[in-house]
Amino acid sequence: MIILKSPREIALMRAGGRILAEVMERLRAFVKPGISTAEIDREVETFIEEKGAKPAFKGYRGFPATVCTSINEEVVHGIPASTRRLKEGDIIGLDLGCIVDGYYADCAFTLALGEVPPRVQQLLDVTRESLERGVDQCRPGRRLGDISHAVQEHVERHGFSVVRAFVGHGIGRELHEDPQIPNFGEAGRGPLLKPGMVLAIEPMVTMGGWEVRILPDRWTAVTEDGSLAAHFEHTVAITENGPDILTR
Numbered sequence: 310m311i312i313l314k315s316p317r318e319i320a321l322m323r324a325g326g327r328i329l330a331e332v333m334e335r336l337r338a339f340v341k342p343g344i345s346t347a348e349i350d351r352e353v354e355t356f357i358e359e360k361g362a363k364p365a366f367k368g369y370r371g372f373p374a375t376v377c378t379s380i381n382e383e384v385v386h387g388i389p390a391s392t393r394r395l396k397e398g399d400i401i402g403l404d405l406g407c408i409v410d411g412y413y414a415d416c417a418f419t420l421a422l423g424e425v426p427p428r429v430q431q432l433l434d435v436t437r438e439s440l441e442r443g444v445d446q447c448r449p450g451r452r453l454g455d456i457s458h459a460v461q462e463h464v465e466r467h468g469f470s471v472v473r474a475f476v477g478h479g480i481g482r483e484l485h486e487d488p489q490i491p492n493f494g495e496a497g498r499g500p501l502l503k504p505g506m507v508l509a510i511e512p513m514v515t516m517g518g519w520e521v522r523i524l525p526d527r528w529t530a531v532t533e534d535g536s537l538a539a540h541f542e543h544t545v546a547i548t549e550n551g552p553d554i555l556t557r
């Protein structure tokens with residue numbers, strides 16, 4: 310069941326989303342070669358708590374950290390570690406969420422450390438653009454499949470692949486609510502989009518095939534073929550006038 314949110318509820322999610330947007334801005338400057346993913350995690354946790362919010366992922370189904378840090382061929386759910394240091398030419402996906410007064414906000418972005426080859430930069434650009442195209446479908450009268458299709462079409466047109474095993478989701482009092490939002494599918498299919506729906510749209514895109522596997526840590530998802538992956542996400546409210554991005 311898709312739970313519609315009131316303006317009051319959306320305001321709380323926007324408060325969380327603003328905190329996440331600030332964190333993302335900070336991380337752009339903070340994340341540098343030489344830094345460990347545990348340092349990133351500590352920075353984000355401190356910031357979220359200073360703002361009076363709670364980290365959303367820490368303890369979620371046993372996840373041990375505030376941020377998911379996914380480097381290079383890691384797609385999502387990488388676990389921060391003090392032994393994991395970033396180097397020039399890496400790309401890192403940072404997925405973070407917080408809770409304000411019982412309501413969740415969720416976002417992700419991928420950064421390149423220093424110079425990366427043009428095709429790698431294109432992977433990041435196309436993934437971010439595919440998110441923007443998905444968000445643009447968040448209008449009353451469109452269907453869920455229109456989001457999925459818009460993402461997939463943009464990604465595949467550039468020769469990249471959409472991960473199947475993980476999907477976007479409704480969000481509110483729970484981190485993961487209905488509906489599931491695949492990043493692939495047919496336009497014109499699925500539930501009608503309505504004002505008050507709040508969706509976390511999150512394309513995960515690879516340079517090679519779409520297959521993934523889970524590492525023995527039971528969290529980190531990596532591409533089966535070892536190709537690089539990127540991930541961008543926004544929490545978006547659907548309004549009468551179209552999409553309202555809460556995480557910026």
Ligand code: MG
Nearest residue numbers: 415509511542
């Ligand atoms: Mg999410």
